Amino acid sequence: MATEDRAVVEAVKASGKSTLKRAKAKANETIGQFFNVTLDIAVTGKTGSGKSSFVNSIRGLSDDDEGAAPTGVIEITTKPTKYVHPTMPNVKIWDLPGIGSPNFRAKKYLKDVQFKIYDFFIILNSERFTENDIMLAKEIRKQKKHFYFVRSKIDIDISSEQRKARFNEQKVLDTIRDYCVRNLNELGNPEVFLISSVDWQKYDFEKLQNTLTDDLPDHKQSALLQAWPMCSAATLEKKIKLFKGLTWAASLASVGVAVIPIPGTSVACDAAIALVFLSRCYYAFGLDDRSLKRLSEKVNMSLLEYRAKSKFANAIQKKAVTTIHVGASVVTMSCCADLVSLLPGVGSGLAAGLSFASTQYLLREGVNELAKTAGEIRKLAGLDTIY
Structure with a gap:
C-alpha cells in the first residue's frame, strides 16, 4: 500500500x-x-548519610515499601548489596559499605567493592564532605570513571532553619552548597547536588539526573532515563x-x-x-x-x-x-x-x-x-x- x-x-x-x-x-x-542495555550505579558515602534511602528513591520506592533497601541509624550495609530496579531489571543500584572509618583506604575499598562493575559512583554525605570522600573521589578519578557529590537530607536542614525568624530558603541552600564546595576545593570545586530522598520535586534531584544522563554514553542514557523517577x-x-x-x-x-x-x-x-x-x-x-x-x-x-x-x-x-x-x-x-x-x-x-x-x-x-x-x-x- x-x-x-x-x-x-x-x-x-x-x-x-x-x-x-x-x-x-x-x-x-x-x-x-x-x-x-545494563546500568550499574554505585552509591557510597559516610555511615548515616542516607545511602539506603537514596537507593530506594532512585528505584521509586519508599523506605517501608516491600523490596526496599533497609534503613537505620547504624550502618546496615557491610558488603556491596545489589538492588534491581522494580520496573527496569537491567538497571541495578548498589548500596556500598560506608566509608567513615578512620583507617579508610580508598584504593583497597574500591578493590573490595569490585570497582569495575559500576558505571559511575555517587558519593553521599548528610553533613560536610570529609577527607575520606576526597580520597575516594581521587582514586575513582585515577580509574577514569565519573563520581558525583550529593548532599542528602536537605529537607531536614530546611525544616530546622524554618523555625528562625528571618528564614530564607534560597539563602540556606546557597550556604550549604558553598560549605560543601569549600571542603572539596582540592578536587577543583566539583559540583555538589542538594537532594531530598523523600521529595524528588525539589532541590537538585532533576539537575542530578540531567548531569548523569549527559555524562553517560548514548546507549546507557535510555536506561537511566527510563528508570529515573518522575521528578x-x-x-x-x-x-x-x-x-x-x-x-x-x-x-x-x-x-x-x-x-x-x-x-x-x-x-x-x-x-x-x-x-x-x-x-x-x-x-x-x-x-x-x-x-x-x-x-x-x-x-x-x-x-x-x-x-x-x-x-x-x-x-x-x-x-x-x-x-x-x-x-x-x-x-x-x-x-x-x-x-x-x-x-x-x-x-x-x-x-x-x-x-x-x-x-x-x-x-x-x-x-x-x-x-x-x-x-x-x-x-x-x-x-x-x-x-
Whole structure:
C-alpha cells in the first residue's frame, strides 16, 4: 500500500541508512540495545548519610515499601548489596559499605567493592564532605570513571532553619552548597547536588539526573532515563522524546522479525515487541500502581481513576502487568489482544502478523496517549506540566 510505502520510507530515513535491509539491521540493533542495555550505579558515602534511602528513591520506592533497601541509624550495609530496579531489571543500584572509618583506604575499598562493575559512583554525605570522600573521589578519578557529590537530607536542614525568624530558603541552600564546595576545593570545586530522598520535586534531584544522563554514553542514557523517577514535567518530556524517537526502530524490528532477545524470553514476536515497548513507556511515565499511589499520597487525592481513561494504560495494566515484568518474563501473543483491538479495521489480522504501518500506528498512538494521560494526571495533581 502507498501508506505503508511512505511509512517504510520514513522509517528508513529515521534509521540513517540507505536501504530497507540496512535499516532493519539498524532497527534490530537499536531496539535490542534499548531492551537489554545494563546500568550499574554505585552509591557510597559516610555511615548515616542516607545511602539506603537514596537507593530506594532512585528505584521509586519508599523506605517501608516491600523490596526496599533497609534503613537505620547504624550502618546496615557491610558488603556491596545489589538492588534491581522494580520496573527496569537491567538497571541495578548498589548500596556500598560506608566509608567513615578512620583507617579508610580508598584504593583497597574500591578493590573490595569490585570497582569495575559500576558505571559511575555517587558519593553521599548528610553533613560536610570529609577527607575520606576526597580520597575516594581521587582514586575513582585515577580509574577514569565519573563520581558525583550529593548532599542528602536537605529537607531536614530546611525544616530546622524554618523555625528562625528571618528564614530564607534560597539563602540556606546557597550556604550549604558553598560549605560543601569549600571542603572539596582540592578536587577543583566539583559540583555538589542538594537532594531530598523523600521529595524528588525539589532541590537538585532533576539537575542530578540531567548531569548523569549527559555524562553517560548514548546507549546507557535510555536506561537511566527510563528508570529515573518522575521528578518534574521536564523529566516527563525527555521520556516522551525518548520513546517517540524509537518508534521507527521498534516498528521495523517487529516486522519480518529477526530474533531480538529480551531478558527472560528466547524470542520476541512482532506483537510482543510492541507490547514490551509500550509497557516500558507505561512504567517510565509513572502510570503503574505504585507510582500513582505514591503520587496520590503526596498530593492527598486519588489519581488511579484518571488512568482508567486511557485505553492503552488499561490494556497494559489488565493484560501485560499480569503476564510480564517489563520484559523480564515470557511475553505471548495473547497478551496483545486488548492492544490489537484498539486498532480500527485491523482486529485479529494484526495478531497474525503486524504490518509495518499498523505497528508504527499502534506505537505512535500508544506513546501519545500514555504521554497525554501522564501529563493530565500531573496537571490534576497540581504539579508543573508541559500540557
